Amino acid sequence: MPDPKGGLKAVEVRAAESRASDGKTPAAAGTNLLFLREEEIRTAQDLLFFAYRDFTNAADVILVELGLGRAHHRALHFIGRNPALPVSDLIGILRITKQSLARVLSELMEKGYVAQTQGRADRRQRLLTLTPAGQALERRLFERQRERLVAAYREAGVGSVEGFRRVMRGIMDADARSYMDHAETAAREPRARPA
Numbered sequence: 546m547p548d549p550k551g552g553l554k555a556v557e558v559r560a561a562e563s564r565a566s567d568g569k570t571p572a573a574a575g576t577n578l579l580f581l582r583e584e585e586i587r588t589a590q591d592l593l594f595f596a597y598r599d600f601t602n603a604a605d606v607i608l609v610e611l612g613l614g615r616a617h618h619r620a621l622h623f624i625g626r627n628p629a630l631p632v633s634d635l636i637g638i639l640r641i642t643k644q645s646l647a648r649v650l651s652e653l654m655e656k657g658y659v660a661q662t663q664g665r666a667d668r669r670q671r672l673l674t675l676t677p678a679g680q681a682l683e684r685r686l687f688e689r690q691r692e693r694l695v696a697a698y699r700e701a702g703v704g705s706v707e708g709f710r711r712v713m714r715g716i717m718d719a720d721a722r723s724y725m726d727h728a729e730t731a732a733r734e735p736r737a738r739p740a
Contacts, residue, residue, distance in 0.1 A: 625683040
């Protein structure tokens with residue numbers, strides 16, 4: 546609908562402000578209505594573009610020194626978060642072709658950052674793990690980006706952490722949210738202690 550103050554359209558956004566009693570299920574859609582003008586949505590888009598540029602640049606400086614790029618970083622990140630990750634799962638997470646991933650993985654393996662082993666149950670399965678050098682590099686990249694996130698959260702305040710998480714989850718598709726749900730559940734489970 547046209548806005549008399551600027552000709553912009555208002556966009557109705559349904560925001561679930563509270564969670565159900567189990568703490569996992571979002572409140573029913575429509576509990577709160579938020580009306581955003583098109584300019585506010587465009588500003589959010591600008592913020593995402595600039596934040597992505599500056600967030601990735603924090604790690605790009607290191608990657609360029611090593612002759613690597615963002616595709617290598619994404620692979621390092623997800624392999625590091627999921628040791629013994631099947632190649633097929635990484636293709637699904639990154640949504641790239643097998644050929645594109647093969648180029649990235651071959652460079653990471655040649656440089657000694659990633660190791661590949663056969664699956665135990667299915668010998669055709671290729672499982673990816675970071676080598677000690679890969680773990681050190683992934684940690685170094687993480688530290689650079691962590692600095693930006695910590696500073697941003699500190700400036701925005703404690704209440705912004707959950708709000709940011711909700712907005713980002715709202716932008717993601719169902720597959721990404723499912724991945725995050727699984728990762729968050731796994732992070733909460735106590736790790737088995739060696740005997």
